[in-house]
Structure formats: structure tokens, C-alpha cells
Amino acid sequence: MDTLKVRDAKDVEEVVRAAIANEQPLEIIGHGSKRSIGHAMATNAVLDVSALNAVTSYEPNELIVTLQAGAPLADVLSLIDAKNQQFAFEPMNTAPLLGAPALGTIGGMIAAGLAGPRRIRAGGARDHLLGAHAVSGFGDSFKTGGKVVKNVTGYDLCKLLAGSWGTLSVMTEVTLKVMPKPEAERTLLLHGLDDATANKAMTAALGSPFDVSGAAHLPKSAFRTRTDGLGDIAGQGEALTMLRLEGIAASAAHRAGSLRELLAPFGTATLVEDVASAAAWATVRDVLPFAASGALGAWPVWRIVCPPASGAALGTQLARETGGEVIYDWGGGLIWAALPPNGDAHASAVRERANATGGHATLIRAAEDVRRGVDVFHPQAPGVAALSERVRASFDPKIILNRGRLTRGAAA
Amino acid sequence: MAIMMPASDQAVLARRAEIVAALRAIVPGEGVIDSASEMRVYESDGLTAYRQPPMVVVLPDTTEQVSLVLKYCAGQGIKVVPRGSGTSLSGGALPLEDGVLLGLGKFKRIREIDFDNRVVVTEPGVTNLAISQAVAHAGFYYAPDPSSQIACSIGGNVAENSGGVHCLKYGMTTNNVLGCEIVLMSGEILRIGGKGCENSGYDLMGVITGSEGLLGVITEITVRILQKPETARALMVGFAEVEAAGECVARIIGAGIIPGGMEMMDKPAIHAAEAFVHAGYPLDVEALLIIELDGPKIEVDELITRVETIANACGSTTCQISTSEAERNLFWAGRKAAFPAVGRISPDYLCMDGTIPRGALPKALARIRELSEKYQLGCANVFHAGDGNLHPLILYDANKEGEIERAEAFGADILRACVEFGGVLTGEHGVGIEKRDLMPEMFTEIDLNQQQRLKCAFDAQGLLNPGKVFPTLHRCAELGRMHVHAGKLAFPDIPRF
Numbered sequence: 001m002d003t004l005k006v007r008d009a010k011d012v013e014e015v016v017r018a019a020i021a022n023e024q025p026l027e028i029i030g031h032g033s034k035r036s037i038g039h040a041m042a043t044n045a046v047l048d049v050s051a052l053n054a055v056t057s058y059e060p061n062e063l064i065v066t067l068q069a070g071a072p073l074a075d076v077l078s079l080i081d082a083k084n085q086q087f088a089f090e091p092m093n094t095a096p097l098l099g100a101p102a103l104g105t106i107g108g109m110i111a112a113g114l115a116g117p118r119r120i121r122a123g124g125a126r127d128h129l130l131g132a133h134a135v136s137g138f139g140d141s142f143k144t145g146g147k148v149v150k151n152v153t154g155y156d157l158c159k160l161l162a163g164s165w166g167t168l169s170v171m172t173e174v175t176l177k178v179m180p181k182p183e184a185e186r187t188l189l190l191h192g193l194d195d196a197t198a199n200k201a202m203t204a205a206l207g208s209p210f211d212v213s214g215a216a217h218l219p220k221s222a223f224r225t226r227t228d229g230l231g232d233i234a235g236q237g238e239a240l241t242m243l244r245l246e247g248i249a250a251s252a253a254h255r256a257g258s259l260r261e262l263l264a265p266f267g268t269a270t271l272v273e274d275v276a277s278a279a280a281w282a283t284v285r286d287v288l289p290f291a292a293s294g295a296l297g298a299w300p301v302w303r304i305v306c307p308p309a310s311g312a313a314l315g316t317q318l319a320r321e322t323g324g325e326v327i328y329d330w331g332g333g334l335i336w337a338a339l340p341p342n343g344d345a346h347a348s349a350v351r352e353r354a355n356a357t358g359g360h361a362t363l364i365r366a367a368e369d370v371r372r373g374v375d376v377f378h379p380q381a382p383g384v385a386a387l388s389e390r391v392r393a394s395f396d397p398k399i400i401l402n403r404g405r406l407t408r409g410a411a412a
Numbered sequence: 413m414a415i416m417m418p419a420s421d422q423a424v425l426a427r428r429a430e431i432v433a434a435l436r437a438i439v440p441g442e443g444v445i446d447s448a449s450e451m452r453v454y455e456s457d458g459l460t461a462y463r464q465p466p467m468v469v470v471l472p473d474t475t476e477q478v479s480l481v482l483k484y485c486a487g488q489g490i491k492v493v494p495r496g497s498g499t500s501l502s503g504g505a506l507p508l509e510d511g512v513l514l515g516l517g518k519f520k521r522i523r524e525i526d527f528d529n530r531v532v533v534t535e536p537g538v539t540n541l542a543i544s545q546a547v548a549h550a551g552f553y554y555a556p557d558p559s560s561q562i563a564c565s566i567g568g569n570v571a572e573n574s575g576g577v578h579c580l581k582y583g584m585t586t587n588n589v590l591g592c593e594i595v596l597m598s599g600e601i602l603r604i605g606g607k608g609c610e611n612s613g614y615d616l617m618g619v620i621t622g623s624e625g626l627l628g629v630i631t632e633i634t635v636r637i638l639q640k641p642e643t644a645r646a647l648m649v650g651f652a653e654v655e656a657a658g659e660c661v662a663r664i665i666g667a668g669i670i671p672g673g674m675e676m677m678d679k680p681a682i683h684a685a686e687a688f689v690h691a692g693y694p695l696d697v698e699a700l701l702i703i704e705l706d707g708p709k710i711e712v713d714e715l716i717t718r719v720e721t722i723a724n725a726c727g728s729t730t731c732q733i734s735t736s737e738a739e740r741n742l743f744w745a746g747r748k749a750a751f752p753a754v755g756r757i758s759p760d761y762l763c764m765d766g767t768i769p770r771g772a773l774p775k776a777l778a779r780i781r782e783l784s785e786k787y788q789l790g791c792a793n794v795f796h797a798g799d800g801n802l803h804p805l806i807l808y809d810a811n812k813e814g815e816i817e818r819a820e821a822f823g824a825d826i827l828r829a830c831v832e833f834g835g836v837l838t839g840e841h842g843v844g845i846e847k848r849d850l851m852p853e854m855f856t857e858i859d860l861n862q863q864q865r866l867k868c869a870f871d872a873q874g875l876l877n878p879g880k881v882f883p884t885l886h887r888c889a890e891l892g893r894m895h896v897h898a899g900k901l902a903f904p905d906i907p908r909f
Contacts, residue, residue: 062771138894142856208639251710384604
């Protein structure tokens, strides 16, 4: 299979145009770090954007950075960290979970749109993508959005590109919002709560005025895998409920005190600070209890999004029904479920439970033969699915880009 | 009218009586308005320079009625213009002579308040402020706060992706909406998203938000609500030069401080506001910043000190810090009344809405001064300084021959300058008809074609709110045509592996 390593947007246009003319679908990759997510594709050439890796401009005072889509995420994170800034949506590092070697590129980060714990407060990748240049399935470069944070000029196509898994267009350059890093972080830990009680504690915390920027729950069984990031915190091997407060030091400490009082009915909270707190949240963000190298590394992993207050009921039932393990983020609104391997990764149980709450589930990790028989992405209601298909066709009528990745059987 | 709207369909106009009767069969009683006098209130929105009575007004009160009206109109090839409270400043709800005006004013119910999931499910005709009021007893509020929040509807906010003073810290509408029920032009009813943080599949909610009523008619919305910050305090800082004020804004952001609001006014705006509300604004400064910090008291007190230090270092000539809610509200009173205040000193004004990179502020204001000279019209500037969103208010008198045209030309030049300085045509008011013909300043034909193809995915006949946003209308079949680029059948000569 040909791999075409494009050097600029013009190359991308030419490759896509040739692909259209030859009716030869393309797989779009950066570092390939998330290549195992989705269905096997019916592509017979690879468009590799990893050489489009320049930082176009970085203006810390404007809170924006403009990057080519192939820029390595690790380098960009170092660049903005040096100015004490960050992507507030806390992009997930999928490498440990998927057993992939690399952190990936900026383009991949946006196309997958996998936000971390701060999603509940700061939004997702879609909320931080301000503008993009991309090549559509018509083989034409277009731009959308701009380089300013406040902009309503024309349709917001950035929202569609974020989370499109490379199906609508090949992004070549993107402008992202960056935010100041908080000076301090404090995490309150409640110990030994069952899932339902933990969900109530997280709901109370997120409904408080203390500006909680992370709310996660790791049931006891989640510690089956050794998770270095948790250090001594996980020592007792009991369930942990984590609530994060960020900001200037005095404020974070003050709010931690107030929140501890509010949560007194749920037990006596202990506190971790700064580096230890950050390591604990990286463990949640990257779902390290289910890491590919750990005890559950061979288990399929689902990512379920639901109304936050429904999380514990959904997760508990699913774990009981399948013998699987779950961890909760987003105050219960995000459930990571590692389920014992079987032919369909327990898809019907997962989807039934998710649908009952109005949520949806994505099969993030599973062997290829399992993915062949299961919808990786949540099936949509017929009207929404039809509209989504028309939207896709408005960008890529010949289905040149990542053909078959989102829909089971579409590759045939 | 300087803006050309799509030609009226005479065949449709000739069938008006029949169309009115058909609509009455769907929406009974007073829900269909066809008398010229009663329709007058609908002939314009907040962009009052443009007026056009619609063919007929229909005010459904159920989703099913909305669906039937749209299905009927789609079947008959009749254009439809949706309208919320009619506060658009860009003409987004300007009727069409041969179009049905579909008002959502009867969708006034809040359907569900769900504190555990921190969401409100509401009908689109509920005002922005009413949502905050409905949850205030539990300490919650809905964050986006456009200045028209008393009157503007949440449906209109979604259509326009409205902002407000606090969006630097809390985001625009798009960052605070989770789901909706939408009726497509075909009459099909769809539910997008819900109470979860994210939707599945393509982010349709994201692209519907800010689509200016061109993609569908929203009949229900799920919004996020937040706990009110414990306290808020404001600084009012005067500068002898606009450049120093701009530098102060940059240094505050550079220091990692994101204020709840950071507003700037120039001298004409300060004078107009002070004469109107007597907020105690200094009259001898060239620029005034109002900077609000919100959060826990301990944090606000600390940040106030840091901001004061930065302001002093930037050469502020006056600096007052609010010590009470009354004083904080007084600081804001002038800013919040800036538009009516300008209305007192000038018979008419045009409110512009461009965004520029923060750093371009001094040169943007210098350009506006030059243009003010050139067009011989006054201009007062208020500015969401934190996010670079500029609101020049161009002063004119509609009764003087040629002044409105001059004012519009002045405004267009300001927006061109915004694009030239790396910004955009509109930060929060929308394109509508007002900036429609300026779209090519920012977008190429290819860019606009891609946007219009998206429109085709929602409304293939182009019947929903035509004439807004896009300067040129194309048929969907034409936009969808694939131009095969001849002679380039092989992959180009680039590195392979």
C-alpha cells in the first residue's frame, strides 16, 4: 500500500484529487496513535500528514496557537507549558490504553476529540478549536473560523471537524485556544464509597460554588492493575473518589476546605496537592487502570457518555451483568468500562444500558475481529444518522477520506 | 434598501389567501396573522434600518405544528423566516415579502430543571434571563449574558451563538448548550444531544449553534447551568492613552488572569455614558477599563491587587476598586447603558461588531479615527477588550440625505479593517443581512461553497431564511457537482514509503 507523505496543503489537495479521480479511498494518519479505533477501512493508500509539523505562530498574550495538523502533541504541550499555558480540555494520551507507542499529533487530537477530566468545566476539543484550514473530499482547501476567540462569522465547521475521525476533511492547519495553567491544584479524596454514594458526592461537589474542575471515582476493583500515578494514594486498595480544585494557591486551598465541610456526610476527605494531584488525574485521564500493559490489557474497553447523575446506576449494573470493571470521570458522566473478552465485547448490554439513560457508547479498544461484528460508534436514530450522512456527503461525496471507519460494513 | 433580497416569487404571492387558509388549518385561531396592521410589529428586528412586512405570520405552539407548517411550506416551495424575540442586530429575522414568518414566541415554557445534572430543558421562546431566574433560588445561573438578555430568547441565542460580557471566562452559547430538538425544513423532527457532556457522531449541535436560522427551527434546548460565583468585584481604570489601556489588557491576560469581564470604552463612549447615568466615570481620560474578577472572596481580593499593580505599571491615571455591590453595579451601569446613552447624543447609530486580535486594538482605534474623519461621522467605541470584540457605534441622522449610506460605508470599512488586522467580521451579532455582502472579505468562494453545501444537507431546497449570511445563492445540485481535475490521475510526485 502506498504511503504518501505530504509536505504542504498543496500536496494534500493533489493527493485527494488523484484519489477522487481513481476512486481510491485514503486513510489519513498523523502518527497513527489512534489507528486501532474504529472499523477496518476500505482504503488502499495512506495520506500521512506527519511532515506537516510546523508551529505557524504562538501568541501567548492572545491565548492562541496556530499549528500544522501533523505537529507532535508532545512538542506542542512543551511549547505552551514553557509559557505556563495549557489546552484546558486536558487531551487524553491514548497510548497506554491502546498500547500504541506515541502520543500522536495535533490533528489526531482534534479528530478524535478525546477530552480529559476538565471537560466538565472547560469543554472539549470542539470548544477550543477556533479555526482550521482543511482539504475536503472535493480536493479543495477551505478555511473555517479564525484566529480570535470570539467569532460567529459563517457556520462553525470547526465543530464538525472536531471528533470527525478524519472522515470529513484532511485538516492541514488549526488554531487552538490556550489557557493559563492554574497556579495550584488540590484534590480531595473520599475513601471507600460505593459507586452510588460516590456519584451523589460528586453531584454535590459539582453543584457547589467551589468551581470543581475534576470529579472522578475509582471503585476498589479498579486497582487490580498497579497504577504508578496514584502512588501512595492507592495504598489501601479501597475505592477512591477524587475532587479537584484549581486556581491561585490561596483560593484552591480555601475552596478545598469549604468543599471538605460540604462533603462531610460522605466521610473525612484527605488532600493531595500539586504534583501528586496531577499524577492522580493523569491516571484517570489516560485510564491507566485499564492500560494495555496491565492485568486487564486484553479486555475490550468502552467509553460511555451519559447524564452525570445516571453514571453509577449504569456502571454498577453493567459491571455486575458482565463481570467487568468500570471507572467514572466527569462526575459520573463518563464511564470507562473494561469488560471480560467475549465475541461481541458485550455490545448489546452496553448499548441497552447507555440508551436507557440517553447516553452513548464507543468501543475504544477491541481486537479487530471483535470490531468487525460490533458497531464501534454508537448507532444513531435513523433521522440523525441520515442527516449525518448528508453532512458527510457535503464534505466528501465520494467517500474518499477514511472510508468505512465510522460505520460497520461500510468498507465492503 | 441597500441590501438585495432574493426576488419574490410572484406565483406564491398570488396564492396568498390559499396559503393563509392552509396555515390556519394547521395553527388555529390567533396563531396565524395576515392583517397588515397586526403584522407591522414583525416587519423588522433589532436592525431597524431594514423593514419588510412578511406575507403572513404564523405562531405555532407545539413542535408538531412547527413540523406541519414547515412540511407544508416545503411541499409548496414557500420560503420561511424563523424569529425568536426579534432582537437580532444583524437582520437575521428580517421577513421576506413572499415568505412565512415563523415566530417561536409561544414556546415559553421551561420544561425541566435538573439540578443533579446541572441542566435546564427549555422551549426556545424563553428569555435568556428567565432561565437564570428560574434556577437562582438554588444558586445557579445560565452564563452567557448578551446585553439584550431581558428580551432575547434562548432560541435566538442558539441561532446566533450569542456572547455577552462574561464570555471570555464562561464561553459563548455554543459552549453552554448540550442538546436540542430541531425541525428540519422537510418537517422532520430530530433530537440532537441531551444531558450528557458530548453528543455521539458528528457534532451537529455545534454547527446548528450560530447557523442563524438557516439549518432548522429549534423547538427545545438543553443548556448547562453553573453555580453563581461567591462574589464579584470590579476595577474602573482610566488611561491617558488607548495604547496604555491595550497594554494593560495584554498584561493581565499574560499574567494568567482571566477576568469575568474586561470592557473598554473610549472617550466619546465615556462621555455619553456619564451624561446618561452619572456613574462617576473620569471625563479626562482617553480610555476606561472596567475589569471584573469573580470567584471566592479570597481569590477575588488577591486578583484585584494583582490587576491594580499591572494597571499602575501601565500608567493608569485613575483607578477605583469597588467595595460594595452597589458600587460594582454603578461601574457597570454606564457600560451597560452605553448603547442607549449614545442614542441620546445622536438621532441614530449603527452598532458594529468585529473582532480583532487584542494586540491590534491601538491600530484598529487609530483606523476608526481616520475613517471617522473621512466619512465625517462621529463614532463611540465600546469593546469587549478581553476577547477582542469591538463595538463601534457610528453616529448618524437618518433624516439627513445620504447619512445612512455614509454610515454603512464607514461600518463596512471598519469590518474590512478587522479582517485586515487578523480578525473577523462578527464576534457575536451574526452575519444576517448586515454583513452578508462582506463575507468575501474573509472567505473565498471555495470556503463559502463548503458552507453552503452544509446548508444543502439540512435544507436542499434553500427555503429556510434565504438571503441571509451568504452573498450569492447557489443551487444545491450545482454546489454538489464534483469537478474532476483533469490530467492528474496519478498521485503526485511526493515522498512515498
